[in-house]
Amino acid sequence: xxxxxxxxxxxxxxxxxLAEEMDPAxxxxxxxxxLIFATGPLTGTPAAxxxxxxxxxxxxxxxxxxxxxxxxxxxxxxxxAGWDMVIVTGKSDKPVYLHIEDDDAELYDAGGFIWGKSVWxxxxxxxxxxxxxxxxxxxxxxxxxxLNRYACVVNDLDRAAGRSGVGAVMGAKNLKAIAVRxxxxxxxxxxxxxxxxxxxxxxKLDPSPDRAGLAATGTISMLDITQAFGSLPTRxxxxxxxxxxxxxxxxxxxxxxRTDGGTNLINGKACFSCTIGCGRVSKxxxxxxxxxxxxxxxxxxxxxxxxxxxxxxxxxGIDDIEAATFANQVxxxxxxxxxxxxxxxxxxxxxxxxxxxxxxxxxxxKLNFGSAEALVESVKLAGLGKGFGAxxxxxxxxxxxKYGQPDFAMVVKGQEFPGYDGRSMxxxxxxxxxxxxxACHLKADPYGDDFEGGPLEGKAKIVYESQNTxxxxxxxxxxxxxxxxxxxxxxxxxxxxxCGGGWSAERMAEMGERIWNLERQFNxxxxxxxxxxxxxxxxxxxxxxxxxxxxxxxELGKMLxxxxxxxxxDNEGVPTTQTLQRLSLA
Amino acid sequence: xxxxxxSVAIRPPEPPNQxxxxxxxxGASVADALVKFGLANPDAHVTLLNDEPVPAGERAAKAVTxxxxxxxxxxxxxx
Numbered sequence: 001x002x003x004x005x006x007x008x009x010x011x012x013x014x015x016x017x018l019a020e021e022m023d024p025a026x027x028x029x030x031x032x033x034x035l036i037f038a039t040g041p042l043t044g045t046p047a048a049x050x051x052x053x054x055x056x057x058x059x060x061x062x063x064x065x066x067x068x069x070x071x072x073x074x075x076x077x078x079x080x081a082g083w084d085m086v087i088v089t090g091k092s093d094k095p096v097y098l099h100i101e102d103d104d105a106e107l108y109d110a111g112g113f114i115w116g117k118s119v120w121x122x123x124x125x126x127x128x129x130x131x132x133x134x135x136x137x138x139x140x141x142x143x144x145x146x147l148n149r150y151a152c153v154v155n156d157l158d159r160a161a162g163r164s165g166v167g168a169v170m171g172a173k174n175l176k177a178i179a180v181r182x183x184x185x186x187x188x189x190x191x192x193x194x195x196x197x198x199x200x201x202x203x204k205l206d207p208s209p210d211r212a213g214l215a216a217t218g219t220i221s222m223l224d225i226t227q228a229f230g231s232l233p234t235r236x237x238x239x240x241x242x243x244x245x246x247x248x249x250x251x252x253x254x255x256x257x258r259t260d261g262g263t264n265l266i267n268g269k270a271c272f273s274c275t276i277g278c279g280r281v282s283k284x285x286x287x288x289x290x291x292x293x294x295x296x297x298x299x300x301x302x303x304x305x306x307x308x309x310x311x312x313x314x315x316x317g318i319d320d321i322e323a324a325t326f327a328n329q330v331x332x333x334x335x336x337x338x339x340x341x342x343x344x345x346x347x348x349x350x351x352x353x354x355x356x357x358x359x360x361x362x363x364x365x366k367l368n369f370g371s372a373e374a375l376v377e378s379v380k381l382a383g384l385g386k387g388f389g390a391x392x393x394x395x396x397x398x399x400x401x402k403y404g405q406p407d408f409a410m411v412v413k414g415q416e417f418p419g420y421d422g423r424s425m426x427x428x429x430x431x432x433x434x435x436x437x438x439a440c441h442l443k444a445d446p447y448g449d450d451f452e453g454g455p456l457e458g459k460a461k462i463v464y465e466s467q468n469t470x471x472x473x474x475x476x477x478x479x480x481x482x483x484x485x486x487x488x489x490x491x492x493x494x495x496x497x498x499c500g501g502g503w504s505a506e507r508m509a510e511m512g513e514r515i516w517n518l519e520r521q522f523n524x525x526x527x528x529x530x531x532x533x534x535x536x537x538x539x540x541x542x543x544x545x546x547x548x549x550x551x552x553x554x555e556l557g558k559m560l561x562x563x564x565x566x567x568x569x570d571n572e573g574v575p576t577t578q579t580l581q582r583l584s585l586a
Numbered sequence: 587x588x589x590x591x592x593s594v595a596i597r598p599p600e601p602p603n604q605x606x607x608x609x610x611x612x613g614a615s616v617a618d619a620l621v622k623f624g625l626a627n628p629d630a631h632v633t634l635l636n637d638e639p640v641p642a643g644e645r646a647a648k649a650v651t652x653x654x655x656x657x658x659x660x661x662x663x664x665x
Contacts, residue, residue, distance in 0.1 A: 209597035209630075213660065217602060221595040224603060225659045228594045230637065250595070251603065441664055448661040451632040453639025484663045548637045 005501055006584065008508075009084065010040035011067045012475035012515040014056035017087060018065065019518060024525035028058045028165070029147060029172040035088040037078070037138070037178065040477020041499040044079030044186040044272070047198050048205055049479035051076040051272025053161075058526065060165030060172070061149045061340065061395050062414040062438045065522045068152065068166045069442070069474060070138075071271030071279075072159030074180065077136035081182025092174040097139075099130065100180045110176040118142060118333045118383075119154045120296065126179045139177035140167040141335030146385030147171055148393035150340035150416075154332060158302025159271065159279075162337040164415060164437050165395075194497035201482070201490045206275055210484040214278040215268060217250040219306040222419070224249050226310070229451060230547010231424040233417060234314040235369045236346040237410050237538055240421045241546050244319030248309055252321050253280070259287045264321055266300050276481055280305060282325050290326035290376045302332050307441070310419030311342025316349060317369030327379040334383030340395055343416030345378050347396040347408045348388075356403045363387040407537045413438035413528065422539050422556075424549025425450040427459045430559045433533045434463065436519040442480060443470055453548070456555055460562035468512030475515065514583040517567075517575050521585065530573035533560060587612055587652035591623050594659040600625065616645040619656055631658050 007013040014036040026032030035057045042050040053075030059066030078086070081102050095115035096107045113129075114122045119141040127133050136156060144151035144167035151167030152160045161167075170176075188194045205211055213221065226232035227245040234242040246252065253265040262283065270277035282303025284291050291298055304312070304325055312324035331338040345367075351357045352367035359366070365381075365388055367374050381389025391399055396409040396416050410417045415438025422429025427446025432439040445466035449458065469488060473480055476495050488505035496503040523532075534540075539554045564571065568579030580586035593604045608622050616635055620628040629642045634657040640648050650656065 209627075209660070210662070213595070213597035213662070216598050217595070219662075219664075221602065222662050224595045225662060228592065228657050228659060229632075229634065445663055447663045448632075451639065451659075451661045452641045454641075480664060548634055548639060550637065 006511065006514060008040065008472075008475040008495070008511060010038050010043070010052065010054045010475045010477050011056065011069070011471060012511060014038035014054055014085065015065065015067065015515060015518055015522070017085070018056050019522050021087065021089065022058070024058065024522045025527060026058065028060045028063060028169060031091040033058050033169055033172070035166070035169050035173060035175075036085060038085040039075050039079050039083075040475055041495055043477030044076040045188060045194070045198070045498060046273055047478060047494050047498070048202050048275045049271065049273065049482055050477055051274060052477050052479055053078060054474065055153055055161040055166040057166055057169045059415075059437060060147070060151070060168035062164055063526060064413050064437055064528055065519045065526075066164035066166055066437050067474065068161035068163045070153070070155055070159050070161040071274070071479060072156035073272045074136040074138045074155035074159075075477070076272035077180045077182045079182065079186050080184060081180055082184045086178065088173055088175060091172065095174045095176055097126070097177040097179060098175065100178065102182060102184050114176050115145065116142070119335050120157060120333050122177055123157060126177060130179065132181055135179050135181040137177055137179045139335070140170050141333060141383065142385065143334045143336045143383050143393065144168055144171035146393065148336060148382065148385060149395040149398065150337040150344070150393075151335050152337045154335045158332040160332070160335070160337070162339070163440065167335050188498045189500040190497045194494065197493040197497045201486060201494060202275060204490065205482050205485050208485045211276050214276050214481060218268060218278050218280045220253060220280070220304055220309050221250045222306040223309055226419060229424060230544065230549055231421045232314050233310065233410070233419055233421050235317045236315065236350045236408065237417065237421055239546070240424060240544055240549070242314035245314065247319040248313035248321045248324060253282070253304065257285055259285055264325060265303060271479070274479065276479075278305070278481065284325050284329070285322045288322040288326070290323055293326070293380070297326060297329055301329055304328055307419055308338040308342075311339045312375065315342050315346045316375055318372050318375055319370070320372040323372035323375050327375050330379045330383050336383060339418055340416040341379065341382055341392070343410055344392050344396040344399060345375065347400050347410065348392060349374070350408045351400065351403050351405060354405070356405050361388065361391070361403070410536050410538070411439060412535060413532050415439045421544070421549070422535060422554040423544045423552050424547055426456055426555055426559065427454070427462055429535060429539065429554035429556055430459050430463045430563060431467070433535050433556055433560065434467070434563060436516065436523055443467055445470065445483070456558055459559050460566055464563060464566045467516055468509050470512070471515040472508040472512035475511065510583070514585060517579065517583055517585055520575060524574060533573055589619060589650050589652065589654040589656060591619065592655065592657045593623070593625065594657060595662065596625070596658070597660055610650065614650055616640050616648045616650060616656065619650055620645065620658070623658070625658060628658070630660065632661050633658050
């Protein structure tokens, strides 16, 4: 069977390997889980944004298939070393790390060396031991070691395969890090055709206003939009507009501070081969109370982006951009998904304010919405799995179930919401509910139609088609951001020149649909059902108080049947035999 | 008549966020307001009239009235 011809690479091919290599019913933290690091055919090449890799596994947060995607430099380096994929099975009987240098790969003891250290200290220690400042490292922090359910894999200090708890799976396997040095280069099938296709795609992307906007302000400018539109989750989705949004948005990052005259934002930065450069570099206000936690936090490092800003500010009701910046730094340092951490803390704050938990459970933490002190202390505890941080490390679903208030968890399939409320963005509501990895803003593209107020009747088709497109793009080894300018023809031209195989836009879309159904089959075999294609009670029943969706709830029941029908699934959300045969899955 | 226009997260070289009043003739439409505001390529932007989305195809027929608030932003995909 030609798996590469059916699944291409990265997300698609790794998902196929995962489905073949493991029993989907195995516990995510058991030896039966499989952890795959995979690149695509454009990773490590000059294709714009061609630096992406994915981590595919059964998610510790969700019990569903997880595909977590990261940029930075690590993915490109892995391909430069000549590797397409690393598959980790079983469990080491002691903590180890993997060192790859071109064709050589060796496991080293991590105990007494980097086990027990943060991501940042791990990177420094590995570069020193191997006497090479150019090696690239993907590792877990102490959150991953302590099996925090939303622990992530961090590469290059502040880029992360962030979602679904892939770092906890790595921790459960006693694998601390994968350090890579590659000097071989990446060969492509048709060098002349590849140069032509890459140049044409760059010529399309480079002058676009969308590219310029992302370069200028990063993704955090979305916060001004969701605030204006009324889809900015605030205080655990009890509101969708935050009265202090202007204090934590793009303008606040760039503004001169009254305290020291400096700015939170230092610069932008780009991942491997990226011509956009949406990444942010920030520097914490040295006079802020959180800076007392150590000199390391006063240095320039990865800054707030939209998702981290939403989760660490409006979602927890906090208007202190420096506290949010500190919390984001600790998430990078200890390897935690800032979306899930912020949304879990938000749920804990609602538990606290409604009396479901008190000082006894929190160890004295005053978990009030708006408390920057609570954010700063909580993130440190969660990163280390200490005190109430162990509870926070459960994620919102398990935390709220533990304290008898499951409806406080803003999750789908156990994964916390990104920064969009589905009551004013109905397409996003459907995208969250049907995402194979749980609530996700990156597995479909309903944004434009949602912001235009498109009719409910059209949502299923938009979500269905964009889910297929995204799955195809995720399998190529590039970022989704060029897709505001490119279409699948642009991607297919680059892919086909890179690896051959006759790729076209139509074949890419069909492959995306195949991948979506493969993931769905994995989830069904893992025990998930159509009952998991749902949203929290709040989103389904509590009407919005303000914004463009005022008076609305998520109309999932009106969209889901049409979505199942388009997918070729039965009423229980199971792919029909005809669908599976059409996609060569049966 | 006067309406307020709020532009949000607009792409360079325009300033990202502005809020200002503009003067329009009675009977003016959302499309007229966008022309008066002077935003390049307004069709590539989302508009909300008093928080209600107005799709590009409906802007010429959608009248504005004194005191309305028109919000404009680019349809960013993801974040």
